[in-house]
Amino acid sequence: MPEPVQRDFLDPAVLGRLMGLPLNSRHPMVGSVSGRHRSPIKGSALEFAQYRKYVPGDDTRRLDWRAWGRTDRYYIKEFEADTNLRLCFIVDTSGSMAFGEEGQTRLDYAKKIAGTLSYIAAQQGDAVGLYSSADGIEHEIPAKRGPRHLGIIFDQLARLEGKGESSLVQAIHHAAEKISQRAMVIIISDLLFQPEPLKEALQHLRFRKHDVGIFHLLDRQEVDFDFDRPTRFVDLEGGPSMLVDPSLIEQRYREAVGNYFSQIDDIMNHSVIDYHRTLLDEPYDQVLARFLIGRNPKTARSGK
C-alpha cells in the first residue's frame, strides 16, 4: 500500500466558491466524449452552427426543408458539437519554486492552483493531465477522466518538491509533442530564466493548437527588492551565492526586473498566451476567480 499523502493544497471552501465558475476553453477542443466545450467537429447538438450545400452521401434527415422551400436548393443544417477538454498542467518544480516560507512556498501556491483547477475540470467531465519539470521531465501523467485519475493527479501534486535547475522550456517542448490533440495547457512557474527560449516553446504549444495559460508566480520581495542591510543570497537552484549590499544595486535590480517584465509581456502578447502574473501574497482563490471569469465568453464579452 502506498503511503497516503496529505492534500492540503485543496481547500473545500475555495472549491465550493469556485464550483459556480465553469472552466472554459478559448478555442474549440477535440475531446473523446461529449462535454460542455465547443468542438471543431460539427455535430447535432442544439447550438446552430451553419448551412452547408448538400452533397451526395449526406444524411437526408439533416436536409433543411424550409430552406429548400424558400430557395429551391438543398442545404444541410449543421449544429455545434460539444465535447470535453484535456486540461494539462506543466508545473515547474525547479529549486526556485521552493522559495518562500515552509508551507507557503511558490510550489505550494502552484499546487493550490493546479489542484483546484483539476478538481473543477474533473467536475465538468474534463480530462486532467500533469507534467512536472526539474532537470528534465520529472513526472508525466497523460490527461484522463474520472475520479480515480484525479486522485492520481492529486497524489502526484502532493509529492512534488522544488529542487534542481529549471528545465521548463524542455518540459514545454516535451508536452507539446506528447499531447496529441487540442488541449488546454496551464503552465505554472516562476519563469526565472532568460525569457528568449520561452518564446519558442510557447509557439510550439500554439502550433499544436493548444489553449495555453500561464500562472507566473512571483514573490513581492523578488520584485521590490526591499532589503536594508548586506545580505548573502543563496541560490535555490544550487548556483554560487552572492554577498550583496542592497543599497548599492537596488536601482539596477529594479531596472533588471522592469526589463524582464517587458520582455515577458512581449512574448506573451506575441504568442497570445493567457498570462497571469501572480504575487504569492495574493489569495489564490481570487487569482483563480479572475482566471475563470476571464475565460467565460459571456462575462468576458460584457466586460464583467
Place this chain on the structure above:
Amino acid sequence: MSFLQPVLLLGLPLALLPVIIHLINRHRHRTVQWAAMMFLLDARKMNKGLAKLRQILILTMRVAAVAMLVLAASRPLSGGWLALTGGKADTIILLLDRSASMEEQTLETGESKRSTTLTKLTDLIENTATGSEIVLIDSATLTPTVISKAAALSDLPQTAPTDTAADIPALLQAAADFLITNESGRTDIWLASDQRQPDWQPASGQWQSIRADLTSSESVRLFLLNFPEIQPDNLSISATNVKRQRSSEGLQLVMDLSIRRGDRSEKLEDLTVPVEFTINGTRTVQDMTITGSELIRLGHVIPLGKNDGRGWGRLDLPADDNPLDNTAYFVFDEPATRKTVILSDDSATAEAISSAANAPIDHAVYETVTLSTDLAAQIPWEETALLFWHAQIPQPDSAEGALLKQHVASGRTLVFLPPPIIFPQTEAKTPQLFGFQWKEWTEANRDSLDINWWRTDSGLLSNTQNGNPLPLDQLKLFKSCLFTTEGQDLLKLKSEEPVITRILTDQLPSSAGALYAWGTLPRTDHSTLATDGVAFFVMTHRALDAGTNAVSKAKHRETGPEALPSRTAGVSTLSTTSATSFLSPSLRSGAYEISTNPETSYLIALNRPVSEDILSTVSPQAIDSLLEGVEFRQINDKLGNGDSLASEVWRIFLTLMALALIVEAALCIPPRTEVQKPSIRLSSPNSVK
C-alpha cells in the same frame, strides 16, 4: 609640518573607523535563500563602475573627515603654505641681508624688512623647529654664528642694521661652505633679502659653484623670504667726488649730489625737499626741488669758513621710510699731492704718461716722478698715489713684490705695463705676484688688434658723467702684449684677448686699491693712446683719482668689514647716525678720525655703497634660473604683513573635514532618476477574449 598637540596624533588610526564599520557591517549580513539570482547577476553587471566608485568615494570621504578632525585637534603648524616646513630640520641656516635697503619700513608699525624677517623666522623656529641647530650668517660679516635660542636673534649684534651692501652669492656660498664643512644633515636654509639686483649680482660667476654645492646635498632645502616691495615715498641721498678747493672767494667744497625717489613712475610731480647741510657741526638747510625721479647736481659748491680747512660734514634728508639712506657723510682736508711714479726704462712711454698725469683737471697739485727700473728702491711709496710698473713682474716673496702688495693693499693704484722683453716662465707652478703673468707680444696684421669691446658701465673706461662713451672706437693698436690673470676685462680685442684688465686677486684685502694691467704702451709704434689722447688722459686721471684717495688725509670709503683699520684704538667717531653702539664702526656710515700715531691722522667718511640706492630687483624668473636644479621655494612677503610664517592651520583641516562631509553627503543622496519599483500587471490582455 609640526603640531602643538602631537600626542593627539595617536588618534589618527581612528580614521580607519569608517572602513572597519563598513567591514563589520558586511560581515553582519544575513543569509537569504533566493530564487531570482538572474536579477542580481544582471544588476551587478550593470552596477560595475560608477556605483562602486561612488561607494569608494563615500568611504574615502568618511576616512578623510575623521583624519582631518584628528589633525585639526592636534593643532598643526605650517609655514606660509601647507608642507612649507615639511618636517624638522637638523640644522637651520639663516642668511640675513643686513644691507641698508633692508631698513625700509612702514611708518605705521616701524617694522623694517630686516626686523620683520627676524620676527617671522624666530616665530617659525620656535614653533616648528625647536631642537634644531640654528646658524646665522649675516651679509655684513659672512661669518657663521651658532645661535642657542631663536628668541635671542633680534638682540644679536649680527642681526643689527648696517649701512653695508649685501653680497647674496657670497652669502649662499658661505652657507654651502658651512654645509660641506659641518656635514649638517638635513638642513633648511632661509635667505631673507629684498631682492635688490646689485646685491644678487645675477652676472656673478659664483652662482655656478653655488648651484653645484647646493644640488650636491640632497637634504638641503632653500627658502627665499623675499621683500621685493619698494616704498615709493622713500628718498635717498648721496654725495660723491667731494673735493676741497681754493677759489678766489676762499675755500669751498665741490661735490656731486644726488637725491633719488623710490617712486620710479614716469609722471611725477616736482618735490621740494629741505636738505640739511652740516659742516663741522654747523647746520644750514637748503630746499631742493626734485624733478622726475632723481635730482643730480654735479659740482655743487658749499663755501667753507676760513677756519674750516679740515673737517667733516653730512647731508640729511627728513625722516622717511628708510632712515639709513637719508644721510651722506663727507670729510675734507688739505688736498693731497697727486703723485704719479713711472718706473720705466722707456722714455717715450714715461713721457706720454707723465704728460697725461700732469695735465691738471682741478686746482690740486700734480706731480710725476720717472724712475728707471734699476731705481725701484727709490720709489716714494708713502706719497705715491699711482704707480706705473713698466718692468719685469717681481716674485711675490721678493722685497719689491711685498712693497707692491703693500702699495695696493693701502688703497693706492698700480698699473702693470708690458716690459719690452718677456721672459718665459720657467716653472708654471710657481705662484705669480697677484696671479698675473705677461705672455708674449703680438703685432697687428690686418684686423687682428682691432678693438672689439670695452666696459662702459664701470671702471677706467666707463662713460662720462653725461653718458657719452670714451672715443675708444678710434683707438688703434699696433702692438699688444697678452697676459694671463683673473680679473675684470675692461677692453678686449676682436680675438677676445683682453688689452686692459682690472686684476682681481685673493692676495689682497677687499679694501685694497685698484690694480690694472695695460697690454699696450702709449707709444706711437704701439698704439694711438697718446696721439688720440682723450681716452688715455681720462684713464690715467681716473686711476690717479682712485689712488689719491688713499694718500689723501680725507678719504671716502664705502662701508664694509675692512673699511676702517682693524684696530679700533685710534678710531674716533666725528659723526654717525647709527644708534647701535656695539656695531663695528666699519659697518656704520659716519665720519671718523683715524690717528694711529700723533703725526699721521686722517679723516674717513664711510657711506653706504652706491649700489644700495639702485632700486631694480631681480625677478622671480631670474632667481629660478640662478638656482636652477636647487630645491627651493620663494615666499614673497610684504612690510606690515602680520601673518606668521608658522601659523596654526587647524582651520584649514576643519574646513577640509567639512568639505569631506559635504561631499560624502552629496554622494549619499540618491540620484534623481531613481528607478521606481517595477509595476506588476497581473494579467495580459490575452486573458480577456
